[in-house]
Amino acid sequence: MITEARRTVRRERRRTVDEREAFDAFADAVRDIPVDGPQSGVRVGARLATPDAASAARAVREAYERTVMAVPHYHEEYDDTYAESLEAELGPTVAAAATGPRLTAAAKSGLVDAALNARADRxxxxxxxxxxxxxxxxxxxxxxxxxxxxxxxxxxxxxxxxxxxxxxxxxxxxxxxxxxxxxxxxxxxxxxxxxxxxxxxxxxxxxxxxxxxxxxxxxxxxxxxxxxxxxxxxxxxxxxxxxxxx
Known part of the structure; x- marks a missing residue:
């Protein structure tokens, strides 16, 4: 029983280290994503859409997918969507800001902080x-x-x-x-x-x-x-x- 438990602990440790490093890499990637500038562009309905806004949201998603969602055990242990994972790991407020129409400086800072908190938990x-x-x-x-x-x-x-x-x-x-x-x-x-x-x-x-x-x-x-x-x-x-x- 104890021998089997030690094997499980070592496997869990490897996975947790992978996640720790993934959140660290995600935080680094988000730091490099430019925040949206002053609102200017084409108004669509009640919201102002800009090419930069879509680009920033896409960059956040791509960074998350190639780091956190790319750990070897992701699909075996979690197998959830980008939106589900983002909310579960970083919280609904941060997830909403990260997927919103604009990546503001505050949203970017909150995203980095949440990623580092997830890293610290690991x-x-x-x-x-x-x-x-x-x-x-x-x-x-x-x-x-x-x-x-x-x-x-x-x-x-x-x-x-x-x-x-x-x-x-x-x-x-x-x-x-x-x-x-x-x-x-x-x-x-x-x-x-x-x-x-x-x-x-x-x-x-x-x-x-x-x-x-x-x-x-x-x-x-x-x-x-x-x-x-x-x-x-x-x-x-x-x-x-x-x-x-x-």
Whole structure:
């Protein structure tokens, strides 16, 4: 479970880095787009249309399509239209200004700021994913050590051991159970910190729910802790039954 989770984290990190760089490139491209000058041109209905206005809006769209919408995973993960993506990523106000009849200096500034904010969100998420991967690795190592020692204890010929030896094994198993509980407690603390530090969608109360939503197990560390605790408890109960027979 944890190994699969780490693969997912690394994939999500690659995708998030791609998006971070894409929003950075989009902001740079928008900076180079000239804003509309004084209104002059042909009046169409109640709106003044100018060749520059159409050109600016088209330039914004082309920049967005060749950066944000060009990341390798875009269609697999999002697959929305230009207008939908612009509103979802940069907000309805900025999206309306970017697709409006004129690209004013204020609209351009707002567009760049929104793109940089989206970039900053990705940068924070990359950091969170790095922490997630490290905590997954640490938990996997710690739980692996507990299970390895448990497997060794499980091979002891209990029927040949005296009460004192059995009691020593039981004491060690109780210690291993406390270590497993500590891994679970550390994981819970990490989850609380992640939730406080990140702004995730409403449908995802924490990072594991968001990242592992397609997994059979949403909380791989806690599930592995529970599995480890069950194994340790089973071995300890076998030892205690042997103690009762001595």
């Amino acid at each position: 940068a924070r998420f990359v950091e969170a994913l790095d922490v997630e991967d490290e905590t997954l690795r640490e938990a996997d190592d710690r739980l692996g050590e507990l299970l390895a020692e448990a497997a060794e204890l499980d091979t002891e010929p209990l029927e040949d051991l005296r009460f004192g030896s059995l009691d020593a094994i039981r004491t060690r198993l109780q210690t291993l159970e406390r270590h497993a509980e500590a891994v679970g407690a550390d994981r819970q603390a990490t989850l609380r910190e992640q939730t406080d530090d990140l702004s995730l969608p409403d449908c995802a109360p924490d990072l594991p729910t968001y990242v592992y939503q397609d997994h059979e197990v949403t909380y791989p560390v806690l599930a592995t802790v529970a599995r480890t605790a069950t194994i340790l408890q089973r071995i300890r109960e076998d030892v205690e039954r042997s103690m009762a027979r001595v």
